[in-house]
Amino acid sequence: MKHDLSKFLSISRHNETEKSVARAAIKRALEAVGLNSMTHTFIHEESNEIGANVIAVQKGPYFGTGNDKMLILSANYDTVEGSPGVDDNGSGVAAVLEAARVLSTLDNLYSRQNTIVYVFFDMKHKALAGSHAFVEDVLLPLMERTNTKVIGTVIADGLLHFDPFPASQAMPPEFESFFPEAAQLLHEHSHMGDFIQISSRNDVDEELVRRYTRAYDRSCQMLSADWEFHPWSLNLQMNIGNITTLDRLYKLHPFLYSDHSSFFFHSKQKTVQIPTIYLTDTLNLRGVRQYCVQCDGLYMMTEQNMKFLALMTDSLIRLLIEMSGSSAAGVVDDLYSFMFNIDVE
Structure with a gap:
């Protein structure tokens, strides 16, 4: 992971020239582990710019049939x-x-019984255009055509920054009114940035949250037992069904503005619900990044932060092993040293 971050994920990926370099590197990394990838192009509705998602499918034995239970792991690039x-x-x-x-x-x-799809979204920072196009143009048609069920989608959006110092963590203005219990927990932790935020809906996503939290807790036991400060999870469950006014939706906007919203709100949301969780270190609400956009560079790759990223990656792997029906699930802790020779290198 350190190699990827230092070589092609520490350079701006804003314009098409920059993004094409990143896409090529992502595709090479996937091909190196035997996964063929495809490029899903789309047009940004407002600017008419062409965007490109990268998709790789790790097929299960029931892929393309109604017996498949699909998992999606994604991140914007x-x-x-x-x-x-x-x-x-x-x-x-x-x-x-x-x-x-x-x-x-x-x-x-x-x-392994179930299909895993890895998606790298373009244009998160342009109205979530990449994830919206993926859901509408790729995922929903596939689900309708094959009767495939998606049992879990995970959006990974900032998994590196661990800042266990008092008052290092900010939150949007409406945080306490929407999430009073979470606000109390954060207060008890002295507003330290020592947690991962898990955003979800309070009905559709409950089982996925439960299973991810179990994986995360086990990762913490295995990886952070000797840390001076112990990471924890801050769960933000949103009652989307109770949003009846534009004003309330606007106030909830800071908690919805990432690619999970494309899975929450789509053209068939009344009949097709896609369990989805959003994992984030809260990005520019934590530590020095509250004040400095340019500080999101190699400076961030401290030993402490890289350990936190390894822990987060561990939790994602554990979740995928369990929910994909892999026979490795029963021996995952025995495989631990093998799996995490990857560590942060």
């Missing part, structure tokens, strides 16, 4: 202008690539 984008969202891309490497290796040794 574009950046805001002027940002090197190591945390936002080089860290998410690196974690997804590492998960793909480990799961592909395990496929050589263990059977």
Whole structure:
């Protein structure tokens, strides 16, 4: 992961020239572990710019049939202008690539029942255009055509920044009114940036949250037992069904503005619900990044932050192993040293 972050995920990926370099590197990394990738192009409705998502499918035995239970692990690879984008969202891309490497290796040794799709979204920073196009143009038609069920989607958006110092964590103005219990927990933790935020809906996503939290807790037990400060998870469950006014939706906007919204709100949401969780270190609400866009560079790759990224990647791998029906699930802790020789290198 350190190699990916330092080589091609620490350079701005805002314009098409910059993004094409990143896409090529992502595709090479996938091909190196035996995964063929495809480029899904789309047009940004307002600017008429052409965007490009990268998709790789790790097929299960029931792929393309109604018996398949699909998992999606995704991260956006574009950046805001002027940002090197190591945390936002080089860290998410690196974690997804590492998960793909480990799961592909395990496929050589263990059977797996369900399909895993790895998606790298373009244009998150342009109205979530890439994830919206993926859901509408690729995912929903596939689900309708094959009767495939999606049992879980994970959006990884900033998994690197761990800042265990009092008052290092900010939150949007409406945080306390929407999430009073979470606000109380954050207060008890002295507003330290020592957690991962898990955003979800309070009905559709409950089972996915439960299973991810179990994987995350196990990763913490295995990886952070000797840390001075112990990472924890801050769960933000949104009651989307109770949003009845534009004013309330506007106030909830800071908690919805990432690619999970494309899976929450789509053209068939009344009849097709896609379990989805959003994982983030809160990006520019934490530590020095509150004040400095350009600071999201190699500076972020401290030993502490890289350990946190390894922990987050561990949790994603554990979730995929369990939910994909891999026979490695029963021996995952025995495989631990094998899996995480990857560590942060």
